[in-house]
Amino acid sequence: MREDGRLYDELRKIHIETDYTNYAEGSVYIAFGATRLLCNVSVEERVPPFLRGTGGGWVTAEYAMLPRATHTRMMRESVKGRASGRTMEIQRLIGRALRSIMDLKTLGERTLWIDCDVLQADGGTRAVAITGAFVAVANALATLLKKKAIKKIPLQDFIAAASVGLKNGQPYLDLTCAEDTTVSVDMNVVMTGGGKYVEVQGTGEHHPFDTDELHALLAYAKLGVDQLITKQKEVLGPELTELISG
Amino acid sequence: MREDGRLYDELRKIHIETDYTNYAEGSVYIAFGATRLLCNVSVEERVPPFLRGTGGGWVTAEYAMLPRATHTRMMRESVKGRASGRTMEIQRLIGRALRSIMDLKTLGERTLWIDCDVLQADGGTRAVAITGAFVAVANALATLLKKKAIKKIPLQDFIAAASVGLKNGQPYLDLTCAEDTTVSVDMNVVMTGGGKYVEVQGTGEHHPFDTDELHALLAYAKLGVDQLITKQKEVLGPELTELISG
């Protein structure tokens, strides 16, 4: 049993709230236990230079932590004058994940900006960000559909992400910060509603892992993602779920 | 009557929630209508170089907006690589305001970092920030007192802030964003529980104002600040209110 009483393959309590702020086209507050994020999606009616005139759209993400999202206060990246490598890595991952199930032609020449801001961090922020961003993106697209700016919801499937780790040979699903610092292998898996992989990022910095361990981790991740997608469908409602060609 | 049904001298609905996040020594969620901020106070057990060895402490503030706190998305300051002049001006104001009623010697050689992050902006963010920051600072100090790190609460009075404006000769209290863009004079007033001024910042960029107008604006500001301080006392409770030598 884990410190917080969960089973090894059990997610933390998931809370998702839509329309959290008034202005963003999609606005989601999401918590996995004490990890709390705000995912806002903004629609911009233009695309980066390399896409102009192609008819296709773009999806990009930015990720940041509030200075006191963590146990001790961190310096703001606007004060340091540059985003850290970790920040860049995470926001690139979020953008890729959301693009993977987006039909960019149907989206049309517009950009979806996904802002994932961590209010409080207790492990798994990149998985929470992707899971919440999907809901916010779906809501933003529903708004565009209602305005007839797009003809159909350009999502080809659901996606969600789970973090998994390995400690003394035992896989763990949805790691807290305390657990994260003790595992020897750390993996983030982004999967679709159809059970396919969008991203697999596993690191054995403290312990190279073998094929059996890889399989065990992927199985735990699938367990988590399946529940998260069920939750996403519940939050988005049957009508919008139906419109997502998953 | 105003667009949102308020009287000219009426505040918006005020909501203050303490212990909003788990890690910060003081953590306050505060809303004036649709303007919503998170004020976190962190205690750092050291002071800037110019104070080392003096026995005195320091209070400093940082202010930022989430990219979609506003009607249209703004670029992150960490992406631009520098804070804007407006950001710097506001965070300097918050820091000065909170230092004005702090007994820095009693605080001892430690720094209070006040982080004011705007989740949603509908006018008056600097007044909301100061009002919320006071509550978060009081809570952080109560934590220090409980740990016996300080001997008494080093606050000499309460402070809160109100924004006021002038439109066609009529003063307005607690401006929304829509009102703010139409007023000819814009003023922020920080006052103590004892009714004294800590900061008066009035700008007649579109209409220089006379002494009578100045008085009318200050009277409205006092009305607002008095109610805000009553609210702060209610939130902090009678015991902590008693300990603040106001």
Added chain:
Amino acid sequence: MREDGRLYDELRKIHIETDYTNYAEGSVYIAFGATRLLCNVSVEERVPPFLRGTGGGWVTAEYAMLPRATHTRMMRESVKGRASGRTMEIQRLIGRALRSIMDLKTLGERTLWIDCDVLQADGGTRAVAITGAFVAVANALATLLKKKAIKKIPLQDFIAAASVGLKNGQPYLDLTCAEDTTVSVDMNVVMTGGGKYVEVQGTGEHHPFDTDELHALLAYAKLGVDQLITKQKEVLGPELTELISG
């Protein structure tokens, strides 16, 4: 009596010299005692993006200190790679002050850049900057009028600024650097020739102040501004003074 022999309500010796450099459309050297600035106004025949096509003009300011304008050398902001919060705050104030009495439509689609560079700082640099900038702006506009680029001088009034402070209940006009570090309340007031306020910025970081003290400070500021505007008129000459619709 004050350390330099002045009365409490007495300005330092004011020196204003026009056409100080050859290239700027308006170029003013201004000194209040040992505080010495160069205010250059440049006319640029275009406006920032948000004004293009509106027919209106813009006025903006930049402020900087030479590294050895102060008792000990300060690092250049070009070396640090960014302007400080203080610099930003001051240049925003100068810009707002000059826009407040400018008829931007009459100015037409052009920008006035006001550069205030401090050669030597002995207190009151923001007041000196605004007072000198007004003269430089008036000269630059006279040049435009002579060239028939504008039909009339688009200034609706004179403006000047004074710094005032409070020490042991006694107001002081036009503070030196030495005085500035000992006052408990510090205020800058920008006023028009017609006696109206354009900016009131008072800070009681070390001593919240009451309404009577506020009045006393404003009265001293008015005394100073009136004399400064008289001086400005003298320097600009009767003809140009006449053209400024004050």
Added chain:
Amino acid sequence: MREDGRLYDELRKIHIETDYTNYAEGSVYIAFGATRLLCNVSVEERVPPFLRGTGGGWVTAEYAMLPRATHTRMMRESVKGRASGRTMEIQRLIGRALRSIMDLKTLGERTLWIDCDVLQADGGTRAVAITGAFVAVANALATLLKKKAIKKIPLQDFIAAASVGLKNGQPYLDLTCAEDTTVSVDMNVVMTGGGKYVEVQGTGEHHPFDTDELHALLAYAKLGVDQLITKQKEVLGPELTELISG
């Protein structure tokens, strides 16, 4: 058959040259076909602040491309003033990979700086960088051992990396740049001499992939890594290979 005549599971021509420059403790020139890198390892006799006094060492990496390493010239990151997200992501990966098989206690309180500079890029630069960096690190450690700065080579195993991709269901090993732009799944795998995973990073931005596809990709990667480690052993020679406790 592939455009360059290779089989799907065939590596490009591998060329590794040691002692390429004179000053670096380990200096390796490595080419996979037209992808050419210089991997230099520098030993610094101190560690980052978070490790001081712990007795343990550190390994970190920096990665950059010469401006004309690519088909069209790219702007230098020193001109842009910041490293891109891609650069940061790659150098973090290289650092993690090399730390995974390093016994940091045996290394002692010193830092190995790995500089991977791409002279010419034709796909797979991160895999080439890790494969070359391992050889350069081994050489730098041999230098330290010879000087008796360390008691034994603190490498617990060999590592190398391969890039693999999936196109129309067919896995490809060691992608060229031309191939890389056409695959639907892109994966980098870092493995040890013992056949374990250190990093698995797979992205199906254009095509979510299933478990069978994942297995096929991992099998191709293993084929590549095994040959690369054989090549590394050949270059390092039997004596040094023996000292690496793989």
Added chain:
Amino acid sequence: MREDGRLYDELRKIHIETDYTNYAEGSVYIAFGATRLLCNVSVEERVPPFLRGTGGGWVTAEYAMLPRATHTRMMRESVKGRASGRTMEIQRLIGRALRSIMDLKTLGERTLWIDCDVLQADGGTRAVAITGAFVAVANALATLLKKKAIKKIPLQDFIAAASVGLKNGQPYLDLTCAEDTTVSVDMNVVMTGGGKYVEVQGTGEHHPFDTDELHALLAYAKLGVDQLITKQKEVLGPELTELISG
């Protein structure tokens, strides 16, 4: 004859004023015709890290132009966030020139900061800067000598600098900005009172030059430098001139 009536080998009107500002240890206002600079020297009682504990001192320079020193306004380098290559090149030249005649051991473990700020630029700013900086440095050293911080003036000679150019085979001394844009060869020469070269920087970007032309240019430069050093001696006075072991 030249546009401004000068002979080819004639300097512009030279004006040097010492003690121009109050705080700097050496403060010189210098003009060559319409080129006007302020050279301030600050003494800092410490040296850069590479000199600590060596007993030797350091001399370094910074150079900047006010935004409207030129015909059209230039953006501030603090706004751009970095000094230009031209700025860096000039300030490195000034620093080297002044170090060349300084006995750094006698100066002791302190740094002389030379700030050369261009109020108005009409050609030759680097020559004017060096010529003025020498006077400011001499004054700063005289202050140190008076305070007995140093035992003797650590200057081994005088230095001054002249700009020369070549146009249709004719050398020109002390070029104005208008002349500078038409010459085919542009040269700056820094020389000592003893007639030796400290720096020779000649550029034939628009016209490679031969040995005879080089000689003619150097002869003109010597003519200029000799007069400038005479002027420096006059400004510094016989007593201080005597103390400079030239």
Added chain:
Amino acid sequence: MREDGRLYDELRKIHIETDYTNYAEGSVYIAFGATRLLCNVSVEERVPPFLRGTGGGWVTAEYAMLPRATHTRMMRESVKGRASGRTMEIQRLIGRALRSIMDLKTLGERTLWIDCDVLQADGGTRAVAITGAFVAVANALATLLKKKAIKKIPLQDFIAAASVGLKNGQPYLDLTCAEDTTVSVDMNVVMTGGGKYVEVQGTGEHHPFDTDELHALLAYAKLGVDQLITKQKEVLGPELTELISG
């Protein structure tokens, strides 16, 4: 005799290799002894704003060192966020030198970007860079001629550069790093095939030099440049040499 056995007027072993990388229009690997550089020339079919529509082209250079080009590792300029003054000075010199013999009208509205990257530094990098850049530029132009993008090779002469120094009155040609730190005068001379000067940059930071010393240094530089141009002609071959109107 010198430490490495050379005569005072003897160059180090020169090695020039063309077509070193595949993508650049001109790509040269050049070594003077242990100083090794890569000079890549890229052709961009547009010019900077100030040349648009003029029909003329541009030549610009960038210079950088790999972090371990030197005895001890240097921090990357992309990490520091800005190029050093030394870097800027050198790249400006390379650009000017190559423009001096380029007929920019014949080049047409395109830009040649010269990237000089130092793989290993043992003195004289700026001379090596210019000498190698000339060959790379000539090759890039030959490519353009072959494609009929230009009508003739727009080079008016050959150029090469030599570093010379003075130690105890003895001139030295082509200084190594060890020699460079002991000389009292340091000079770089860029000359044409016709024996004219393009740049003369001599610095006597540690020893002002007289006219005789200047002549001796220039004579040594000429000796070096003549041999370097002979080598360049050999590498470029008789046909291309013929096309360069030297």
